[in-house]
Amino acid sequence: MNSLMSRPNPKQKFALQSIALLTLGVVSLLVWNVLKKTYLSDVQVSSVARVSDPVPNLLGDIYFFLSISFLGVLLGITCAFYLEEWLPETNWVRCLIEGQVSILSGVPSLLYGLLVVTVFLPYSGAFQRTQGFPPAGDLNTASLQVSSFQGDTTLFYIAVLTFVLLVVPRVIKATQEALRSVPIPMRESAYALGANRWQVLTKHVVPLSLPRVIAGACRAMSCALAVSALFIGIYISGYTIQPGRMSGRFALFLGAALVLSIFSSFLSQRYPLASTRHT
Amino acid sequence: MNYSIETENLSLWYGDFQALIDVNVKIPDGQITSLIGPSGCGKSTLLRCFNRVNERYGNVTTRGKIEVLGKNIYDSDVSLPELRKAVGMVFQRPNPLPISVYENILFGLRIHSSMGSLTRTECDQIVEEALTSVFLWDDLKDRLKVRATSLQLEQQQKLCIARLLPLKPKIILMDEPCSALDAKGTLAVEELMEALAGTYTFLIVTHNMAQARRVSKECIFMFLGKLIEHRETQALFQTPEHPKTADYVQMRYG
Numbered sequence: 001m002n003s004l005m006s007r008p009n010p011k012q013k014f015a016l017q018s019i020a021l022l023t024l025g026v027v028s029l030l031v032w033n034v035l036k037k038t039y040l041s042d043v044q045v046s047s048v049a050r051v052s053d054p055v056p057n058l059l060g061d062i063y064f065f066l067s068i069s070f071l072g073v074l075l076g077i078t079c080a081f082y083l084e085e086w087l088p089e090t091n092w093v094r095c096l097i098e099g100q101v102s103i104l105s106g107v108p109s110l111l112y113g114l115l116v117v118t119v120f121l122p123y124s125g126a127f128q129r130t131q132g133f134p135p136a137g138d139l140n141t142a143s144l145q146v147s148s149f150q151g152d153t154t155l156f157y158i159a160v161l162t163f164v165l166l167v168v169p170r171v172i173k174a175t176q177e178a179l180r181s182v183p184i185p186m187r188e189s190a191y192a193l194g195a196n197r198w199q200v201l202t203k204h205v206v207p208l209s210l211p212r213v214i215a216g217a218c219r220a221m222s223c224a225l226a227v228s229a230l231f232i233g234i235y236i237s238g239y240t241i242q243p244g245r246m247s248g249r250f251a252l253f254l255g256a257a258l259v260l261s262i263f264s265s266f267l268s269q270r271y272p273l274a275s276t277r278h279t
Numbered sequence: 280m281n282y283s284i285e286t287e288n289l290s291l292w293y294g295d296f297q298a299l300i301d302v303n304v305k306i307p308d309g310q311i312t313s314l315i316g317p318s319g320c321g322k323s324t325l326l327r328c329f330n331r332v333n334e335r336y337g338n339v340t341t342r343g344k345i346e347v348l349g350k351n352i353y354d355s356d357v358s359l360p361e362l363r364k365a366v367g368m369v370f371q372r373p374n375p376l377p378i379s380v381y382e383n384i385l386f387g388l389r390i391h392s393s394m395g396s397l398t399r400t401e402c403d404q405i406v407e408e409a410l411t412s413v414f415l416w417d418d419l420k421d422r423l424k425v426r427a428t429s430l431q432l433e434q435q436q437k438l439c440i441a442r443l444l445p446l447k448p449k450i451i452l453m454d455e456p457c458s459a460l461d462a463k464g465t466l467a468v469e470e471l472m473e474a475l476a477g478t479y480t481f482l483i484v485t486h487n488m489a490q491a492r493r494v495s496k497e498c499i500f501m502f503l504g505k506l507i508e509h510r511e512t513q514a515l516f517q518t519p520e521h522p523k524t525a526d527y528v529q530m531r532y533g
Contacts, residue, residue: 088337
């Protein structure tokens with residue numbers, strides 16, 4: 001209860017602020033350096049200008065980041081509030097979603113890459129427009145080919161969709177933890193004063209859990225940005241994994257995994273390993 | 280004599296477990312009544328029935344009749360906020376909201392009145408009145424903007440009582456209000472209860488029999504979900520009728 005209410009003392013606050021300022025300073029220096037190299041001088045970093053040009057990439061990253069934070073974080077937080085505050089614990093929808101969320105938040109990001117290669121890309125028709133992946137071996141051709149992908153906005157939507165999938169379970173988990181950290185007596189005191197659920201939520205639970213919710217969302221987002229290196233993985237994996245529509249065997253495995261995960265989410269509800277419930 | 284709370288054959292289940300068995304009780308107006316009994320006998324459960332906070336746990340089934348201030352609280356036209364406004368509750372651990380002292384006292388009022396209907400002067404007056412009646416005004420008048428969770432426990436518990444008062448409740452339920460306090464704090468809260476007893480009906484759950492003897496006029500002994508004995512406090516402690524009561528009040532067990 002006290003940890004939730006504790007504020008950093010002036011010394012800690014000063015230390016935290018200086019660390020934040022320092023980080024900001026270093027990052028802005030780096031960005032300035034990059035900009036200076038490319039735009040304030042004539043030096044070109046690479047011969048393949050469209051790929052190596054930092055500004056479109058930077059802008060792309062920002063645009064991308066904003067899209068996933070808007071979609072993913074909003075969806076995740078809403079979902080967590082609905083699960084935690086509205087659905088009773090014994091509800092089967094809640095049990096199913098919570099199980100799936102637990103499983104999804106443990107899935108390594110590479111598998112999302114595979115999902116993109118085997119499902120999203122083939123079915124979106126992006127390959128038809130670019131005549132498939134370039135032949136293996138010549139990296140320069142590869143980057144040229146990648147750059148020819150760039151005009152295709154479908155790819156952007158695919159990337160956003162994948163990352164929303166990656167972010168949402170993590171955001172849900174973090175938000176649920178934050179909501180559970182609001183002490184029961186706090187809620188009860190508000191209920192006992194005659195507040196309804198909405199008032200308890202807005203005046204009470206949200207302000208109390210907001211710092212943790214934001215921290216959780218930031219963690220999920222930074223994790224997402226970190227694995228956006230996975231895009232490179234996708235392009236490279238084009239040499240070893242032949243992209244194509246889902247094969248029968250792949251569909252079978254996918255189906256089996258789905259059935260198992262649903263089964264296990266009900267099983268974990270019935271026989272919980274560790275009680276994380278607050279009541 | 281008028282009764283604030285009356286129950287008829289009140290039974291309550293948590294899932295399959297029956298926590299209250301045919302409880303019939305009448306709590307008189309304007310005095311302090313205490314509930315005693317060993318842990319798990321249903322005292323708190325009974326207390327929590329009276330403003331229906333029990334229902335939040337989902338798997339609770341209640342049967343029987345509870346009349347609070349002459350109104351059956353399970354009628355369909357009963358509004359929970361209004362019921363909880365009339366029946367305030369103080370918890371075991373002081374649980375002020377993590378906002379300022381000032382806002383804590385106004386919290387209840389703010390959720391029951393429409394936005395902007397309270398003027399600044401009204402608010403100031405309400406806060407002063409509430410704090411004065413719990414003897415906190417002199418201590419806190421210069422610290423109204425302090426976070427309520429940073430006060431001493433005793434002050435926090437008094438504040439929890441104070442924040443009920445602007446809602447003008449008729450009944451105040453207390454679930455072991457002093458168990459988290461030291462002797463001085465306990466005494467302060469008891470004095471406060473005695474001072475307020477004429478205006479409000481108090482029902483307190485306590486494990487401290489000395490406290491029950493000191494503050495309450497009537498005393499109820501419960502055992503394993505049943506109401507065993509309900510009499511004047513002195514009579515219950517000196518000449519208990521039921522052997523279980525005798526065992527308990529003479530500390531032979533429990």
